[in-house]
Amino acid sequence: MKKKKTIIKPQKTFSFDDIREIWAYKDLLYYFTWRDIKVRYKQTAIGVLWALIQPVSTMIIFSVVFGNFAKIPSDGIPYPIFVYTGLLLWQFFSSSLGAVTSCLVGNQSIITKVYFPRLIIPLSATLTNLVDFAIASVILIIMMFYYGYVPNLLGILILPLLVLISFLAAFGIGLFFASLNVRYRDVRYALPFVMRIMMYVTPVIYPASMVGKYSKILAINPMTGVIKAARAALLGNAPINWLLLIISTAACMILVFFGLIYFKKTERIFADIV
């Protein structure tokens, strides 16, 4: 076996060694994710169906309230499928962000007892939600059949990229909140409230075309570009806005970068203050 050499020093910043280390611990990443999925639906009667119930029921309520009563326009697309496309990505983003924020505190008994690259925990928290996202996507496919939408080839190719952007955005912001949450537990209480506001400034229940000239500002919120592009790709209501998507990608890269720096900076005191 290869000899491993460890140097323990007071300071530690983010470096490519971290990525190598995470790779070495990939089994653990798998087990953490597997544990969370397994435990989540254990001792529930309908199990994994819960991953469907939440987005579907929200979609129905929104369709009735915003589509039928408030008559919010939806670029000529049937409102249920319009809102479900947005909701699906939004809920992936928001529940991942919530999970990442509380992941360090939730795993404190492990953090204070054994060493492993700490980044594994937020990574697995996001991956767990990716599985729920995949399950809920089945409904979208069914709806597309029902309403007779056929995505174009480019649309299908761009989808993984959109999921990746959402993933990184949740992960990046989450790293920042997770580190903050170790010190100030207020974050956990403030987050759901902030997320609710965020949902209304993201074009989930209304089309981005409604916002008009402010849409460039909205694009800094990475989820705006993602949801717009997803609708364009799947439902073909508008051409894909590449500029918007590039802004979103850049914004999310910056978030991940600063999230990582802040996470690594506070990492060494997690065990002391958690």
Added chain:
Amino acid sequence: MTTPIIKINNISKKYDITHQQGGYVALRDVITNAFKNPLKFAKHKAKKVLGRISKEEFWALKDINLTINKGEVIGIIGSNGAGKSTLLKILSQITFPTTGEIEINGRVASLLEVGTGFHPELTGRENIFLNGAIIGMTTKEIIKKFDQIIEFAGVQKFIDTPVKRYSSGMYVRLAFSVAAHMEPDVLLVDEVLAVGDTAFQKKCLGKMDEVTKTAGRTILFVSHNMEAVKNLCHKCVLLENGEIKMFDETEKVITRYLQNNPLTQDNTLKKRRDRKGGEKIRLTSFHVEDHDGKKVDAIRFGGKYSFCFGYESLDNQPINNLGCAFSINKDSNQLVFNWTKHTKQSFDAPPKGILKCQLKQKMPLGEGLYDLAVNLWAGDERVDYIHNLLTFEIKKGDFYNNGVYIKSPVHLEQDWSLNTG
């Protein structure tokens, strides 16, 4: 040939006590405080900004230098709060040192607790894989060792049962078994053998012994169990207040350690960090008196004693319904005396003082090492708690003052009478 596998250079670790006190800071508390007492709050904030509040610093470790060779089994002993666990936590990279550097040549695994990450809902089989991965084994290794692990733990029948249905003994056996089958170059062990029954403890010690002898593994072993240290370790480190006092052959170090009498040592309770609470009211000292009120330096089987607990209220306010309760463990794992809420007496107490508990009976506990855990209550709220306040020795004693030294783990004073007819 001996080669250093661990080189510790000038390691120190500092904690800010003010930082630790609040448990965790919530904005909510800050706001309620501000409303309750706006003047005081403003003054406090101003002082904080100006840097007038001196943060209490606490050096858990000071300038530790140590070189350990491959294949050595080193015991780390010392009284509570001496820095043993902090040293192990730094070596296992859970927390980082404030200064200094450590070089380790090889794969390190730490066992600060058995069953880290065990999830009650998962089955034994699933937990073996999860726990194995957490302590740094790869899936391949776990699969290779799987049969050995369940055999050593003796849980074959229940391997597909969720561990929440396991007895506590089975749980611990399975957890230790996973840890015992990993193959690191350096193994760090902290007090984990304090759990489980004696038979299993022996089995674990045997396993660890076997592992070092055959595989040439290096082990650092923290324990209060002097027997285990003696059996397992060639050499020992004695830590005292964060410094290495001695590093020598096990026998010599243990002798030296036992000469230190915790009952007469200066009480450093005020600064102890291994407490739960202590924000408003804190335990500050502990000593033992005889019934004439004189401090004693040794406790004997059959003697009459009072336990005295010093406390203080940090905001200098009188305390309503202050009460104290304690429990005693033998050999750090066997509960021999426990507090109950019903025996708790409480007092409306001044901000600072000593709560004295006179033991009515003669000391009924026999020769041995005991740990004391103490709870401090104000009304129904537990304000301070130190789990491992100190380890003390009860020496053999002449129970009835008749020259006979009774040899039993407990003795109850008796009064016999004869009823006829």
